[in-house]
Amino acid sequence: MKITTELVDYVSVLSRLKLPEEEKVKMAGELEQIIGYMDILNRLDTSDIEPMSHTFPVKNVLREDVVEDFGGRAALLSNAPAHDDTAFLVPKTVD
Amino acid sequence: MNWEVVIGLETHVELATKTKIFCSCTTAFGGDPNTHVCPVCTGMPGSLPVMNKKVLEYAAKASLALNCDVTQYCKFDRKNYFYPDLPKAYQVSQLYLPIGRNGKVPIQVGSEEKVIRIHELHMEEDAGKLVHDNWIDQTRADYNRCGVPLIEIVTEPDFRSGDEVIAYLEKLRSTLEYLGVSDCKMQEGSLRCDVNLSVRPQGSTELGTRTEMKNLNSFKAISRAIAYEARRQEELIEMDHKRVIQETRRWDDNKDATISMRSKENAQDYRYFPEPDIPPMELTDSYLDSLRASMPEMAPAKRERYQREWGLSEKDAALLTDTRAMAAYFEDTVAAGAAPKQASDWIQGEVLRELKEKSLDIKQVVFAPEALAHLIDLVRQGKLNRNTAVKVFRAVFDDNGDIDAYVKAHGLEQVNDTGLVEQVVSDVLAANPQSVADYKAGKKKASGFLMGQCMKALKGKGDPKVVSQTLNKKLAEL
Amino acid sequence: MSLLDYSALELGRLIAADEVSVREATRTALDAIAAANSDNNAFITVLEEDALREAEQVQAKLRAGELSGPLAGVPAAIKDNICTLGVKTTCASKILGDFKPPYQATVMERLQRAGSVNLGKLNMDEFAMGSTTETSFYGPTKNPWNLGHVPGGSSGGAAAAVANRECWYALGSDTGGSIRQPASYCGVTGMKPTYGTVSRYGLIAYASSLDQIGPLARSAEDCAAVLDLIMGKDPRDGTSLEAPCGHLLENLSADLTGKKIGIPVDCFGDGLDPEVRAAVLSVADVLKERGAEIEEFRLPIMEYVVPTYYIIAAAEASSNLSRFDGVKYGWRAENYEDLTDLYNKTRTEGFGNEVKRRILLGTFVLSTGYYDAYYNKALQVKAVIKNAFDDAFSKYDLILMPVAPTTAPKLGESLSNPLQMYLSDIYTVSVNLAGLPGLSMPCGLDKNGLPIGAQLIGPALGEQKVLDAAYAYQQDTNYHQKTPVGGAKE
Structure with a gap:
């Protein structure tokens, strides 16, 4: 299928990526090539086949409802580019 | 023109588990920011979710109690979007195989009975809390609530009035509270409601364009928002000859109005796909049978029984079954020998007064039902008169003190000489x-x-x- | 002879016998790394002081009799997408900045408990996306056999460090061949175990349903010993399996009598370099000598494996990498106007091209209108691929095939054509899609003196079978003991 720069824009917005114009054109071309190649899969009739999201029949992996305190707030905050003693800081989110 | 309002509800209910859905952090309400967190619920790279057994149990129980078909092989999916209250930038939820579908909730408004259809019930994780600080002009992200387990219950657009919505929510609250799967405290956000509302000319079978209202945190707000929004849409169409725009609107309690939320800059395309980190869950017949067997007698059954077996009025029965804890207190008092009518009177009079005065929940009451039964018995035997009994009750209520000792110490036995x-x-x-x-x-x-x-x-x-x-x-x- | 000429197990025995101290071994490795890293760039972070301190602690435990395993005291190096408590973990990406994990990956806890010493963090393709280690923000790693060639990827640092005798073994990760292919290009033995047998807790996810940690080492025997340390059910990883573990080394057997080995003819056709073809097929002859029966068979799925893999891997990656947004950890762009601008700038400037390409591809295949045609279709084809392998393993104990169509390409040749690079993963990705154990071992050198690898694939949980065959092969051959001759540029 044709991958337009508009489609690249659409997936870029969803991915929070903002490619410069010249990269966008190049990316559209590369994606078109890759996605075009993926259309090989249509040679295979899979209409009766259940999609396999998990490879092994593992199921019901559940933990007990018992509290464990991790404790380290400082350690969790310490990697944040902007934080104070209690929280992660971000630009204003609501009006 | 006569208008009909058409409403569907999406209700988020916090499950009453001790730990979060995918990690062992506490779900306790409040707490200093980012103290109920760990690498998993803050979305640290490399961390992985592990499903809480109780969440599955509670969600399955809720599905059964709301007469849903339980999906016996269910999975989680990821819902992808960027927002600072969502540290992984995806919410683990259920789209393709929700745990419950096709439920039915009977409600009663006045003398009219009606069944509200449940489209689906699914499990998901809550997001964090963002608080803007004007002083530093930055928003603080607190992830204490991230990963708190929720069920979302989505109805079909079956409501035709605000009263029906309230009756349904009351029923939902009572059912989930009885099951013990949620506290359903609106003020703590453990029951939250989004209302989808549209209007159409009476008699029409087509659905109008709907708006979604958020931020409804009390039954009163829900009633008022529904009334406001229905009128707004009617006037928009009838007086201004405009169309309703499909949008999200926020209820503002102070302004008593719904306000359009700025439409999000970006397209909504959540790109749901099966969550690879969590294996599917199988709910076997025997598991579901064991859950059914463990389900308590629910409020409607109790109400009917109180009237039939114990001759209580419909009103008294309704009051006593408002919460499972209240009903348990009443039933324990009767089981300890009190006449049901006396127990009902005492609980609705004296016990409720104490709860109100002291802002207590019945679950917090230490005064034992057995003690209340004993007090009622002393009155029946004529050993205490009613007024004195009330005095004794108030004296011993807080610490479940010894009634006989108190009566003796204060010389309160009734004079029958x-x-x-x-x-x-x-x-x-x-x-x-x-x-x-x-x-x-x-x-x-x-x-x-x-x-x-x-x-x-x-x-x-x-x-x-x-x-x-x-x-x-x-x-x-x- | 340098201590680095011993295998991991040999060094373990010397340490256990107190003939070599843990510090001595650690010092030797650190010196080798210091001497080589400016040339081959195998390491992103070298833990000079930490490693020596850890060596003393391990030595003390050994003296106190608290450690007894065959690898106690043997230092290791770790791919930089495995979280190490308090030690910078970068995924070779700018966007992770100086991220110091506030927790330890399960495999790291297991290595520590067994008395390992962490020498440092190894270079890789950014977020493990790449087949050459050229997408690293920290610059490419070079192949110790010829510094003008790539070491493969994404665990290129791991393969180069082991091949160049800078450490005795390393932990890598394999999502579509990221252990096996660099092992092949660098002439070392590397194994991706069955999906779910090694905990992924602490492995920074690329594609969650395919990622698996595994060893790169000098021999199948060393790999068995490392797997014995790291395999096993982990309550923190919901996808980890309940399966017997810990006895691969003691059960290792070179007797292949009665073992049936299938050779999929579909993997030896067009596009396979004739030298590689000949070398891989010659492995069959050696295995036959050891008692195995060899049979050719059809595996008619090969044309579908690359598209299926890239759809699934990219889709999961687009979601897994969304958390890198400049809020909780890592690098944040400067001069943003608002929240959306912060996200856009941080991610656009923080990720490299290959990562962005896969994020966009993954976002596309999951987006409204394309989900069914691409993502869901890929999940269906994945089932077909898994069934094809199940069929094969109903007849054969093992499958023998190439690891890569060629030996290591030259630096700078691969990235210009992404699709071409993806296609070179044809022999490795199906193993991840089917969740199977796969091993790459050296089986020859090409005319340029670059290593050739052969791949052995087993049924799910068939690690012992795979390792036994490789062990048998390595009893009779010495390709795994060959070392890079020079390292001079062509």
Whole structure:
């Protein structure tokens, strides 16, 4: 299928990526090539086949409802580019 | 034109588990920012979710209680979007195989009965809290609530009035509270509601364009928002000849109005796909049977039984079954020997008054149902009069004190010594000639005063029946 | 002879016998790394002081008799997408900045408990996306056999460090061949175990349903010993399996009598370099000598494996990498106007081209209107691929095939054509899609003196079978003991 720069824009917005114009054109071309190649899969009739999201029949992996305190707030905050003693800081989110 | 309002609800209910859905952090309400967190719920790279057994149990129970078809092989999916309250930038939820589908919730509004259809019930994780600080002009992200387990219950657009919505929510709250799967405290956000509303001309079968209202945190707000939004849409179409725009609107309690939320800059395309980190869950027949067997008697059944077996009025039965804890307190009091009617009166009178005055929940009451039954029994035996019993109740309520010891220590046993009562009545009559004269002159009120004087002289311990009989007899003899 | 000429197990025995101290071994490795890293760039972070301190602690435990395993005291190096408590973990990306994990990956806890010493963090393709280690923000790693060639990827640092004798073994990760292919290009033995047998807790996810940690080492025997340390059910990883573990080394057997080995003819056709073809097929002859029966068979799924893999891997990656947004950890762009601008700038400037390409591809295949045609279709084809392998393993104990169509390409040749690079993963990705154990071992050198690898694939949980065959092969051959001759540029 044709991958337009508009489609690249659409997936870029969803991915929070903002490619410069010249990269966008190049990316559209590369994606078109890759996605075009993926259309090989249509040679295979899979209409009766259940999609396999998990490879092994593992199921019901559940933990007990018992509290464990991790404790380290400082350690969790310490990697944040902007934080104070209690929280992660971000630009204003609501009006 | 006559308009019909069409409403569907999406209700998020916090499950009453001790830990979060995918990690072992506490779900306790409040807490300093980012103290109930760990690498998993803050989305640290490399961390992985592990499903909480209780969440599955509670969600399955809720599905059964709301008459859903339970999906016996269910999975989680990821819902992808960027926002700072969502540290992984995806919410683990269920799209393709939600745990419950096709449920039915019977409701009653006035004398009319109706069934609300549940489209689906699914499990998901809550997001964090963002608080803007004007001083530093930055928003603080607190992830304590991230990963708190929720079920979202989505109805079909079956409501035709705000009253039906409230009746459904009351039913939902009662059902989930009885199951013990949620506290359903709106003020703590453990029951939250989004309302999808559209209007159409009466008789039309087509659905109008709907708006979604968020930020509804009380039943009152829901009622008012529905009334407001229905009128707004009607006027928009009828008076302004405009179309309703499909959008999200926020209810503003102060302005008493819904306000359009700025439409999000970016397209909504959540790119759901099966969550690879969490294996599917199988709910076997025997598991579901065991859950069914463990389900408590629900409020409607109890109400019916209280009326049928114990002769309570519909109103009393409804009040006593408002919460499972209240019903349990009542039933325990009856089980300890109290007459159901007496137990009902005491709980609705004295117990509820204490709860109100002390802002307590019935679950927090230490005064044992057995003690209440004992107190009721003392009154029945005539060992305490009703007023004294109330005094005793108030004295021992807070610490479940020993009733008999208290009665003894304060000399509160009812006076049934007729000789003493006769003596006291005679003394009172002699001391109050004016009142006696008034009574004789036809002022029947005077007898009330004299009765009061007699009880006072008996320090409140007289059996009011005996005292009143004696007083009337003596007045008649004069 | 340098201590680095011993295998991991040999060094373990010397340490256990107190003939070599843990510090001595650690010092030797650190010196080798210091001497080589400016040339081959195998390491992103070298833990000079930490490693020596850890060596003393391990030595003390050994003296106290608290450690007894065959690898106690043997230092290791770790791919930089495995979280190490308090030690910078970068995924070779700018966007992770100086991220110091506040927790330890399960495999790291297990290595520590067994008395390992962490020498440092190894270079890789950014977020493990790449087949050459050229997408690293920290610059490419070079192949110790010829510094003008790539070491493969994404665990290129791991393969180069082991091949160049800078450490005895390393932990890598394999999502579509990221252990096996660099092992092949660098002439070392590397194994991706069955999906779910090694905990992924602490492995920074690329594609969650395919990622698996595994060893790169000098021999199948060393790999068995490392797997014995790291395999096993982990309550923190919901996808980890309940399966017997810990006895691969003691059960290792070179007797292949009665073992049936299938050779999929579909993997030896067009596009396979003739030298590679000949070398891989010659492995069959050696295995036959050891008692195995060899049979050719059809595996008619090969044309579908690359598209299926890239759809699934990119889709999961687009979601897994969304958390890198400049809020909780890592690098944040400067001069943003608002929240959306912060996200856009941080991610656009923080990720490299290959990562962005896969994020966009993954976002596309999951987006409204394309989900069914691409993502869901890929999940269906994945089932077909898994069934094809199940069929094969109903007849054969093992499958023998190439690891890569060629030996290591030259630096700078691969990235210009992404699709071409993806296609070179044809022999490795199916193993991840089917969740199977796969091993790459050296089986020859090409005319340029670059190593050739052969791949052995087993049924799910068939690690022992795979390792036994490789062990048998390595009893009779010495390709795994060859070392890079020079390292001079062509």
